[in-house]
Amino acid sequence: MVAALELYLDVHATRRLRTLWHALEAEGIPTLASLHSEKHRPHVSLAAAARLEPEPVAAALAGLGLGVGLTVDLDFVGQFVGRVLWLGVTPSAELLSMHREVHERLSAAGIEVWDHYRPGRWVPHCTVSLRVPNPLLAPALRRCLEILPVHATVTAASVTDHANDITHSLAG
Known part of the structure; x- marks a missing residue:
C-alpha cells in the first residue's frame, strides 16, 4: 500500500494532464487514470510511506499552507526503475524550502x-x-513531450491512500 502527501494543481493543468492520461490509455499505456477506480488526480507528492495517518500529519503541518498558491513548472520527462513514467517539476527555491519544512515537521512529530x-x-x-x-x-x-511545458499553480493538498479509500484534505 502507498499513502502520500499530495499537492493538487489548478483546473487548467489538471485538464491537460488528464488529457495526456486518456491519450496514453487509448494507446494501451496504463496511467493513473485507470488505477484505483479512477480516484487519482494529477499531483506532486511531497512525502510517501506505506501508511500515513491523516490526523497526525494534519496536526504536524497545521498552519503551513502546503504550497497553496505556489507555481510549479513541469518541464521534462523522466522514468524511475520499474517503468514508472513521470513529468518532472523544475525545483524552485520556494518548492524546495516548503518541502524541507514539511519533512522537518513530520520528523519532529x-x-x-x-x-x-x-x-x-x-x-x-x-x-x-x-x-x-x-x-x-x-x-x-x-x-508526454507533446504537452510540455505545463505551468501550474498548487490549489490544494491532502493525505491520500486510495487502496484504503482515504482522502483527507489539508489545504485549499
Whole structure:
C-alpha cells in the first residue's frame, strides 16, 4: 500500500494532464487514470510511506499552507526503475524550502516517510504511469513531450491512500 502527501494543481493543468492520461490509455499505456477506480488526480507528492495517518500529519503541518498558491513548472520527462513514467517539476527555491519544512515537521512529530522523498533525495514529479510496457515506452515519451511545458499553480493538498479509500484534505 502507498499513502502520500499530495499537492493538487489548478483546473487548467489538471485538464491537460488528464488529457495526456486518456491519450496514453487509448494507446494501451496504463496511467493513473485507470488505477484505483479512477480516484487519482494529477499531483506532486511531497512525502510517501506505506501508511500515513491523516490526523497526525494534519496536526504536524497545521498552519503551513502546503504550497497553496505556489507555481510549479513541469518541464521534462523522466522514468524511475520499474517503468514508472513521470513529468518532472523544475525545483524552485520556494518548492524546495516548503518541502524541507514539511519533512522537518513530520520528523519532529515522529511520522516516518520513505527515504527517497526526503530533502536531498526527492525528485519532484507528477506520475503519469506506474508500468509502461517496454515496447510502448517511445510512444509514451513522445506523448508526454507533446504537452510540455505545463505551468501550474498548487490549489490544494491532502493525505491520500486510495487502496484504503482515504482522502483527507489539508489545504485549499
